[in-house]
Amino acid sequence: MNAGPDRPEIYFRAFEYGEAHESLLVVMRASAQAEMPDHPDMIPPPGPELEPANRGAYLVAYANRRPAASGGYRTYPGDPTGETAEIVRVYVNPGARGSGVGRALINELEEAAKDDEYRRVVMHLSDNQPAAKALYEILGYRPLPGVSPDEGPGGRLTFAKDLTE
Structure with missing residues (x-):
């Protein structure tokens, strides 16, 4: 993505989830855990679900050559057809928020x-x-009421988007 006067230069790189969090994203992981200590996404996934061989991916967004955001997707277990991806583990460093890096990711x-x-x-x-x-x-993205088992105050909300439109 091209940089402008108010926008950083943004590019993306695919990583193995565990590898990225054990090396490149140690500082970002610590920041995320401090900001959201009880958030379920702070627990690493139980297997290689974010790997290309399993129709998953994990990307790190760089802004001005520094890791600024990360996130991935996996096959959504709530859709037996396999046509739905679930975006997971999205985090934008506080210093990069408002720069467009989250939207770009x-x-x-x-x-x-x-x-x-x-x-x-x-x-x-x-x-x-x-x-x-x-x-x-x-x-x-539009809310899907009734999808998350822990919806409500302090709970999680589910949003969806059709990629064919």
Whole structure:
């Protein structure tokens, strides 16, 4: 992505999830855990579900050559057809928020999911993440009431987007 007067130069690199969090993203992981200590996404996934061999991916977004955000997708277990990807482990460093890197990361994840022949994407977020919720709604995500078992105050909300439109 081209840099402008108010926008950083953004590019993406695919990583193995565990490798990235054990090396490159140690500082970002610590920041995320401090900011969201009880968030379910702070627990590493139980297997290689974010790997290309399993129709998954994990990307790191760099802004001005520094890791600024990360996130991935996997096959959504709630769709037996295998046509839905679940975007997971999205985090934007506090210093990079508002720069466009979060939006660029979500767009890149959606494009990669389309390339993996997914037709829809879903994502879950805490109801105490109003900035993330606003971004996802701007990007065309719509709430799916009744999907998250722990919906409600302090719970998680589920959003979805059709990738075929």
